[in-house]
Amino acid sequence: MACSSVRYGAGCTQEVGMDCKNLGAKKVCLMTDGNLVNLPPVKTAMESLERANVPYKIYDKVRVEPTDESFKHAIDFAKAENFDVFVAVGGGSVIDTCKAANLYSTDPEADLLDYVNAPIGKGLPVRHELKPLIAVTTTAGTGSETTGVAVFDYLPTQSKTGIAQRALRPTLGIVDPLHLQYMPERVTAYSGIDVLCHALESYTALPYNERSPAPTDPILRPAYQGSNPMSDIWCQHALRVTSKYIKRAVFDSDDLEARSAMHNASSYAGIGFGNSGCHLCHGMSYPIAGLVRDYKPEGYKGSGPIVPHGLSVCVTSPAVFRWTGSSCPERHIHSAEMLGADVTNVKKADAGRVLSDTLLKILDELKVPNGLEDVGYSSQDIPAMVKGALPQKRLLNLSPKPVEADHLSEIYENSMKIY
Structure with missing residues (x-):
């Protein structure tokens, strides 16, 4: 039985900055999508990071229902920046994309299909250490803040597939019900x-x-x-x-x-x-x-x-x-x-x-x-x-x-x- 740690409570997103500081973060990847980036859930996370004096960079290009191409775009962003903590603010699409960015940026020589489930991918086990990932969920559906699964559309075969590895589980899932009003x-x-x-x-x-x-x-x-x-x-x-x-x-x-x-x-x-x-x-x-x-x-x-x-x-x-x-x-x-x-x-x-x-x-x-x-x-x-x-x-x-x-x-x- 494996599970992420979970913190629940109205307003608990305000603690994300302190969490990153406690993890020793020097550079945080804050990942979200183009709709959420202008809404209070992301703004609350940004303000929390700023209060804790934790440097961060935003990636807001996550695609709703991600594809192999959108995964690769996020992975390339993460590889170029050398982040030491990841924070995802969004629904399953955002959290899954952030999991992939964490996985492949910490194994930069890996091909995308190396960890993708067989038979589409090789389904190799993850044997390297990933960076801490904090998942702030803004929907009540995927449960991605607790799982080691990242799902995406594989465009060459016009089908969905995914990566299912315990190593992908977020370090901490933030369940803040205030976000659901949006x-x-x-x-x-x-x-x-x-x-x-x-x-x-x-x-x-x-x-x-x-x-x-x-x-x-x-x-x-x-x-x-x-x-x-x-x-x-x-x-x-x-x-x-x-x-x-x-x-x-x-x-x-x-x-x-x-x-x-x-x-x-x-x-x-x-x-x-x-x-x-x-x-x-x-x-x-x-x-x-x-x-x-x-x-x-x-x-x-x-x-x-x-x-x-x-x-x-x-x-x-x-x-x-x-x-x-x-x-x-x-x-x-x-x-x-x-x-x-x-x-x-x-x-x-x-x-x-x-x-x-x-x-x-x-x-x-x-x-x-x-x-x-x-x-x-x-x-x-x-x-x-x-x-x-x-x-x-x-x-x-x-x-x-x-x-x-x-x-x-x-x-x-x-x-x-x-x-």
């Missing part, structure tokens, strides 16, 4: 539903003790190990909190209690899935995001055509859990119960259906688009989606049921219209 409604919805899928996939993943063979060296053990007793605790709590607060958080930006609760739920789920791992919803989401044509979601200012990560994940979730229900019915039924369903007298044979129906109700209430067709896809795109999903072995291998191309095709087809 999240638009749709960003809140799609990041919140990502929390839900993190927890559900991790709780229903193939158990850690059913995976074999054991690695020849402990450093080769994957960050995503399968469901396990410790991750289960965090995932179950994240589900209960999300069920209680997600609708309030999405539709009332002034509801600080609800948005604060979702901020915590994001970190809870991050601790859970950061060790157990996600499976089909996330594995199948990568081509949904990577093959986007012209879909432009509300609330994602200046991002161009994208299918936001949380949306690309949740749109297949009803079909996924309907299909996986027979693998571990008790967990599917318990998940539905934690999300508010009445599971009295539900039979094991109906486990997938009851969880799927529960998810559909939540997605409908959150005004999630009606399936893949609503984000620009048709059944003709399914072969390309399957081709993009099959390489995501670190995720597909955690499916509680063995999954082949025809299963993926069936799930995509059943996700074209979900209501």
Whole structure:
């Protein structure tokens, strides 16, 4: 079980400067995106660094839904400046980009694909020491402030991939709920539903003790190990909190209690899935995001055509859990119960259906688009989606049921219209 240290509390971003000073920082990389750079979360971090007399340089070119090209741009910036501490202020895109900049600037001879997950990359273990990284999260979704995962679009294959290494985990995650008042409604919805899928996939993943063979060296053990007793605790709590607060958080930006609760739920789920791992919803989401044509979601200012990560994940979730229900019915039924369903007298044979129906109700209430067709896809795109999903072995291998191309095709087809 591995996890970043986490500090929670309204206003705790004001302490970042002291944290950097305590780490002996001589030159800090403050990384963010073009929207956040003018908003209070970044200004608070800058003021804190200035009060502590810690020199810093800002990089504000992070791309929402990063690519290999945007990663390389940030890495080149970090290599040129010789930073000794990194501070990321933003959502998952910013934190993941900062993780990559830290990883490759501390191993300047490495090729980008050296640490990228196989089969797209070599998946080499990290054997060098990274610089301290403080992650100030401004969204309640990815849990990236607690995980060793950095995800990006690999443009040559038009698919998402990532780097999953324990060494990437931030030294400190800052969870300051004051930042959530700047999240638009749709960003809140799609990041919140990502929390839900993190927890559900991790709780229903193939158990850690059913995976074999054991690695020849402990450093080769994957960050995503399968469901396990410790991750289960965090995932179950994240589900209960999300069920209680997600609708309030999405539709009332002034509801600080609800948005604060979702901020915590994001970190809870991050601790859970950061060790157990996600499976089909996330594995199948990568081509949904990577093959986007012209879909432009509300609330994602200046991002161009994208299918936001949380949306690309949740749109297949009803079909996924309907299909996986027979693998571990008790967990599917318990998940539905934690999300508010009445599971009295539900039979094991109906486990997938009851969880799927529960998810559909939540997605409908959150005004999630009606399936893949609503984000620009048709059944003709399914072969390309399957081709993009099959390489995501670190995720597909955690499916509680063995999954082949025809299963993926069936799930995509059943996700074209979900209501």
